[in-house]
Amino acid sequence: MTISHSSIIENTVDATARATPVSVARRVRGLSDRAIAWLFIAPAIILLLAINIFPLIWAIYLSFTNYRANRPNAPVQGVGLGNYQRVLNDPDIWQAMQTTAHFVFWTIILQTVIGFSLAYLIDRKFRGHAFWTTIILIPMMLSPAVVGNFWRFLYEPQIGLFAYAVSLVSGIPTSDIQMLGNVTLAPWAIIIVDTWMWTPYVMLICLAGLRSIPDYIYEAAEVDRASPWRQFWSITVPMALPFIMLAVLFRGIENFKMFDMVTLLTGGGPGSVTEVASITLKRVAFESWATGRASAFAIVLFVAVFGLANIYVKALNRVKQR
Amino acid sequence: MQKTSKALLGLAAAFIMSSALPNLAKADELTLCWAAWDPANALVELSKDFTAKTGTQMKFEFVPWTSYADRFLNELNSHGKLCDLIIGDSQWIGGSAENGHYVKLNDFFDKEGIKMDDFVPATVVGYSEWPKNTPNYWALPAMGDVVGWTYRKDWFEKPELQKEFKGKYGRDLAAPKTYDELKQIAEFFQKRQIDGKTVYGASIYTERGSEGITMGVTNVLYDWGFQYENPKKPYDMEGFVNSADAVKGLEFYKSLYDCCTPPGSSNVYMVESADAFKSGQVAMQMNFAFTWPGLYKDEKVGGDKIGFFPNPAEKAHFAQLGGQGISVVSYSDKKDAALQYIKWFAQPDVQAKWWELGGYSCLNSVVTAPGFAKSQPYAQAFLDSMAIVKDFWAEPSYATLLQDMQKRVHNYVVAGNGTAKEALDGLVKDWSEVFKDDGKI
Numbered sequence: 001m002t003i004s005h006s007s008i009i010e011n012t013v014d015a016t017a018r019a020t021p022v023s024v025a026r027r028v029r030g031l032s033d034r035a036i037a038w039l040f041i042a043p044a045i046i047l048l049l050a051i052n053i054f055p056l057i058w059a060i061y062l063s064f065t066n067y068r069a070n071r072p073n074a075p076v077q078g079v080g081l082g083n084y085q086r087v088l089n090d091p092d093i094w095q096a097m098q099t100t101a102h103f104v105f106w107t108i109i110l111q112t113v114i115g116f117s118l119a120y121l122i123d124r125k126f127r128g129h130a131f132w133t134t135i136i137l138i139p140m141m142l143s144p145a146v147v148g149n150f151w152r153f154l155y156e157p158q159i160g161l162f163a164y165a166v167s168l169v170s171g172i173p174t175s176d177i178q179m180l181g182n183v184t185l186a187p188w189a190i191i192i193v194d195t196w197m198w199t200p201y202v203m204l205i206c207l208a209g210l211r212s213i214p215d216y217i218y219e220a221a222e223v224d225r226a227s228p229w230r231q232f233w234s235i236t237v238p239m240a241l242p243f244i245m246l247a248v249l250f251r252g253i254e255n256f257k258m259f260d261m262v263t264l265l266t267g268g269g270p271g272s273v274t275e276v277a278s279i280t281l282k283r284v285a286f287e288s289w290a291t292g293r294a295s296a297f298a299i300v301l302f303v304a305v306f307g308l309a310n311i312y313v314k315a316l317n318r319v320k321q322r
Numbered sequence: 323m324q325k326t327s328k329a330l331l332g333l334a335a336a337f338i339m340s341s342a343l344p345n346l347a348k349a350d351e352l353t354l355c356w357a358a359w360d361p362a363n364a365l366v367e368l369s370k371d372f373t374a375k376t377g378t379q380m381k382f383e384f385v386p387w388t389s390y391a392d393r394f395l396n397e398l399n400s401h402g403k404l405c406d407l408i409i410g411d412s413q414w415i416g417g418s419a420e421n422g423h424y425v426k427l428n429d430f431f432d433k434e435g436i437k438m439d440d441f442v443p444a445t446v447v448g449y450s451e452w453p454k455n456t457p458n459y460w461a462l463p464a465m466g467d468v469v470g471w472t473y474r475k476d477w478f479e480k481p482e483l484q485k486e487f488k489g490k491y492g493r494d495l496a497a498p499k500t501y502d503e504l505k506q507i508a509e510f511f512q513k514r515q516i517d518g519k520t521v522y523g524a525s526i527y528t529e530r531g532s533e534g535i536t537m538g539v540t541n542v543l544y545d546w547g548f549q550y551e552n553p554k555k556p557y558d559m560e561g562f563v564n565s566a567d568a569v570k571g572l573e574f575y576k577s578l579y580d581c582c583t584p585p586g587s588s589n590v591y592m593v594e595s596a597d598a599f600k601s602g603q604v605a606m607q608m609n610f611a612f613t614w615p616g617l618y619k620d621e622k623v624g625g626d627k628i629g630f631f632p633n634p635a636e637k638a639h640f641a642q643l644g645g646q647g648i649s650v651v652s653y654s655d656k657k658d659a660a661l662q663y664i665k666w667f668a669q670p671d672v673q674a675k676w677w678e679l680g681g682y683s684c685l686n687s688v689v690t691a692p693g694f695a696k697s698q699p700y701a702q703a704f705l706d707s708m709a710i711v712k713d714f715w716a717e718p719s720y721a722t723l724l725q726d727m728q729k730r731v732h733n734y735v736v737a738g739n740g741t742a743k744e745a746l747d748g749l750v751k752d753w754s755e756v757f758k759d760d761g762k763i
Binding site: 070073156183 | 399401734
């Protein structure tokens, strides 16, 4: 008796079908698997709609009105594109956008360069590298409120260590090293703190990228007698690039929303040189209570970040596919 | 079956009783909202008498000054029921009255015989009236406060410094009467070594984030002739906010900041100023009067070492008003009980005790009592200061007006951008836009 291949397959399929429990759907009053899947996903979708999508749609609606949250009984009137026009013509808002761009640009540059360098060093697995990794990660684990207050004291010209250290190196009297009260230095004071706090985050992502490069690629390169410099530029950087770009994306979006650190360190001053977009938005929305205008400003910010992030993600995908 | 029904009925009754009891207790409880600071602690102590008298328990919601406005204005705007009584900042009166947050108190005052004439006039205008200078009352003056100065009396009394100062300026080293004198003293102390430590002239308000620098700058500008608007034409600000005298006043404030403040004074408000004084850094300190009792008690700089003086004069003589009135929140379910608290608080003996405990009473019978001026070392300076107060805009849009001023004056005084004239011209432009938005011009 010969057994054909097809009958073996059929028997196997039957056995599998017998072993598979009756569809959950059939047991729950004839619901399909798809319906049950929807049932499970529904709470999450409802929450998402309620918490993310509805406020967004509501904000878009408010952005076309003169609504003020502190005058809920006042009649709400449509103002067309008036709020958008006002936001886009407001020099203070443009100033805030420029300040934000300045912060985002410099923090990303510094955090990427230093973060990648640290990750590269840590990846060498020198003696005590685990200890140093932990030390480097500490700033990232602190709350921004703690970091803000901590650095405010460090920058204090009379008792702060920062001023003392700079004075020691440069010979400039400590009383002249006013990081937070000086128009030129105050933005840099914030950039330094943000870099100190978030470089470890970039380092962690870069480290994951470096660790994901298989050793055999380096071994093959060594067989081909590629110099360390060549290995770095031809293997390490290209293969870690998607991770670096991911870190840049995360930090870019986060720094675009920077608020707490600036509030604690300078409150937006001196003058308005450190007033980033999020602080201006908070002032328009919750101090002036110009809710309609604030909504328009928030939508403009959202479109800017969303648009830039989308372009960036497309570039990131292209790099990953290479 | 009957047994089951009875058991169910019993359970239901027990449930109703257990849920009703806390409600009964809550009806005898009032929540008062205010800032977290020394006077609030004094009010807690004072309110024990109210509880003893009426049986109504007092619950307090105190929020730090940095989030006081955000927290409670959000509460009022969302028609929250957290606060039955609120001690709201003087600038909130316009918005709270127009938006219906506060209960209008005129009928209640009439019924209970509470007369606004019994209170210091400036505090009635500042804390209770909206529109200003009309008999429409939304609060009872609760905590009088004003910007004034403290100084290191022990340093001023040092014979060698007295001698040196007299030789240089031809007068005694004493509490200044004018701003020119104040600046001379500040310059005299700036970077001087006293008891082996470098000290500085004066600590003044420069804070950017909330209202700090505005409170400091207006405190000085008023004396140079700055006015918010044309007295004959409301909201007409050109030539008043940016008058030549106002420009000079702002230039003076900047010169004081540049010459005589400690290093790192770019973001100073109440706490930082008090800290600069307490740590022995400065000879003089600008600050609200509420800080004075605490500073007087301070072991290092208080007692015989501290002196108090009202804002110096220049062309005019004013001081920036602080302080607050107490109001009944219109969303409260316990308005009657809250009104009873106000009635109790307005009594002369309660007001006298309020002053004793560290609060600043606004009742005439307390502040004009024969022994008042000598009742505390700072009482005379407080009295003199309260006689010359002037307040920031109390319009419903005060917060926007405040933000505009914060930005313009900080930009000039601390950041050193542009001129004083440009800063005040910009302020007129900003404020005109706000009033245009409000439909007032």
